[in-house]
Amino acid sequence: MELAKTPGAKRNPNAKVSRLRKDIVMNKYVYLMALPVIAYFLIFHYAPIGGLVIAFQNFSAFKGIGGSDWVGLQHFQDFLTSPYAFRVIRNTLMINVYQIIFGFPAPILLALLLNEIRVQLFKRAIQTISYMPHFISLVVICGMLVDFTQSEGVINDIIVFFGGERANLLMDTDLFRTIFVSSGIWQEVGWGSIIYLAALSTLDPHLYEASSIDGAGRFRQLVHITFPALVPTILILLIMRMGHIMSEGFEKIILLYNPLTYETADVISSYVYRRGIQEANYSFGAAVGLFNSSINFIILLAVNYLSRKYAKESLW
The missing domain is CATH 1.10.3720.10 (MetI-like)
Known part of the structure; x- marks a missing residue:
């Protein structure tokens, strides 16, 4: 026998966003202190990941990433x-x-x-x-x-x-x-x-x-x-x-x-x-x-x- 679902049992898709917003307001100074750390990892650890594409190119500083020739796995093989x-x-x-x-x-x-x-x-x-x-x-x-x-x-x-x-x-x-x-x-x-x-x-x-x-x-x-x-x-x-x-x-x-x-x-x-x-x-x-x-x-x-x-x- 299938139990009827109560209205309260339905998940609110915006509940998590609302809780996050409330938490940011209540702990705004903690989040402000965390911003430099977050910025450090974004700038120096995550942003450079995009540069790994040159591992599959014959990279030239004059041509840049967009203009350099693709060589696939040639450097790994070398x-x-x-x-x-x-x-x-x-x-x-x-x-x-x-x-x-x-x-x-x-x-x-x-x-x-x-x-x-x-x-x-x-x-x-x-x-x-x-x-x-x-x-x-x-x-x-x-x-x-x-x-x-x-x-x-x-x-x-x-x-x-x-x-x-x-x-x-x-x-x-x-x-x-x-x-x-x-x-x-x-x-x-x-x-x-x-x-x-x-x-x-x-x-x-x-x-x-x-x-x-x-x-x-x-x-x-x-x-x-x-x-x-x-x-x-x-x-x-x-x-x-x-x-x-x-x-x-x-x-x-x-x-x-x-x-x-x-x-x-x-x-x-x-x-x-x-x-x-x-x-x-x-x-x-x-x-x-x-x-x-x-x-x-x-x-x-x-x-x-x-x-x-x-x-x-x-x-x-």
């Missing part, structure tokens, strides 16, 4: 069949995998250790010292690395003290990834721990008191109370980090590498910089960037799906 494609893809993946394996857990461990410190003055001092490298300019960081790794640098002084020989470490292809990843961990470990410390600050202290009464020591409290509280945050950040596994900024790479270390140091972004910017091959650079972003997007979707299915945590 990249994937080039002798450098495998090298830059491998190096990009390797550096990111190392950063995930060694760099991603580092701020988690630091946050857990800081959370166990009971002397607040000492805790704040350690936090301040660990945060400081994040605020140093990348150019300065790379300059320090170049000086420290030279044959007469402080790192070689330590190596010689233990019986080793002097060498320019940045010229060694086998050491480039180690120097790159370890210096990144040193620079960002303190800053990255902030979000985990914020998550730990929401923990109810009565949980520790109850577990202490039950006979749990500091290590058991860490394993059964502190770390589980971080798991949702860890999963969300890991999903976001996996979405960048095919991306590595060219700035630090270019400041540290040289032709002798291209074999292990040249990544997609630095290769695009040389081909797309220095050689003014903008269409090729756009094609490689689009390919790179597409792979990242697919990986992000896959990791988010797996996390939602098995861990019940996801970005959406």
